[in-house]
Amino acid sequence: MSVTVLSLQSHVVQGTVGNSIAVPMMRAMGVRAWGMPTALLSNHNGRSSVAGIPIDSEQIDAMVSALDANGELKHVDAVLSGYLTPRTGPAVLRTVERCRAHHPDTMWICDPVMADMxxxxxxxxxxxxxxxxxMKQAVHRADVVVPNLAELGILTGTEPRTLDEAIDAAHSLTGPRFVVVTSVPYREDDGDAIAMIGVMGERTILTHGPLLDNHFNGSGDLTTAVLTAELVKGTSPDVALGKAAGVVHDVLKRTATHPGDELDWWPEDAIAQPWKTVILAPNAPSRVGRSS
Incomplete structure (x- = not known):
């Protein structure tokens, strides 16, 4: 039976950020993904020109109510959220609760888009x-949180710079069952690398690989989408983390050979080989989910 993710993020006409990358990638991974826009934009708002239409909380509530009236919210297994504001954020929280009224185990995966290094x-x-x-208040209600290193620092009031500091900060974040930290500096025998860590209870999961010294818009949205697709299908957290790293690295490696900042992704990337993961502390549940 197909699993369903309701993804509340911005939609852009040109580019691969927000729902414009998350929805097609999750669908390529075999997940029924519904993209609900929190903004309609011409392109990423970091470009010199941008135009579009914000979607306010009343419109989000109305769209969710229509889905509920049509009997569709009962199919939602997870809610994924990206960039939020104090205007759209409460509507996302209401959406999560409405989905949980049908399925108490509906997961909320939150990408707390706020900052970078x-x-x-x-x-x-x-x-x-x-x-x-x-966001610092709302994130404690999420099941899965996927900050980068800068966002982890903001959420925890710390300044993590090393792997150990990132692990300690992630353990201090109360509320979420699974905290995944991206873009963590790592040192391999042959030079600088990049790591992702996942903290779940007493267990810390680590994966690392080659560093691509480029900035790509949408890479965080892609990471969270792949992670969400794996978790909602019931994949174990360690495998889901490795899969997200493997898919994103393949996409970024290809993108680095082309001009521009739009991710060069293909549906075939859904079958990319996962990176190897290492369990640094073994005592934790083997699945991510809510208690019914």
Whole structure:
């Protein structure tokens, strides 16, 4: 039986960010993905020109109500959210609760899009202060949280720079059952690398591989989409983490050979080989989910 993800993120006409990458990738991975826009934009808002239409909370609530009236919310197994504001965020929380009214075990996977790291290792927040304040409160209600290193620092009031500091900060984040941290610096025998860590209870999962020294818009959205697709299908957290790293690396490696910042992805990337994972601490459940 097919599993369903309701993804609330922005939609762009040109580019591969938000639902414009998350929905097609999850569908390629065998998940029934429904994309509900939180904004309709011409392109990524980091470009010199952008135009579009914001979707306010009343419109989101109305669309969710229509889905519910049509008997569709009962099919939702997970809700995925990306960039949120204090206006759209509460509507997402209401959506999660409405889905859980049908299925108490519906997961909320939250990508707390707020910031990134500058080349010299400082946190660069691009979300307004009110969005940051709202997210710091809301994230404790999520089942799975997928911050990058900068966002982890904001959420925990820390300044993680190393692998050990990232692990400690992720363990300090209360509420979520599974915390996945992306873009963690790592050192391999042959040079600089990149790591992802997953913290679940007492267990820490680590995967790492070659560092591609480029910035690609949408790579975080792609990571969370692959992770969500695997988790909602019942894949174990360690395998899901390795799969996300493997798919994203293959896409970014291909993208690096082409001009522009649009991800060069193909449906065939859904079968990319997962990176190897290492369990640093063994005592934790083997699946991600909610208690009914």
């Amino acid at each position: 500058t080349p010299d290792g400082h946190i660069r927040a691009y979300a307004p202060d009110e969005t940051v304040a709202w």
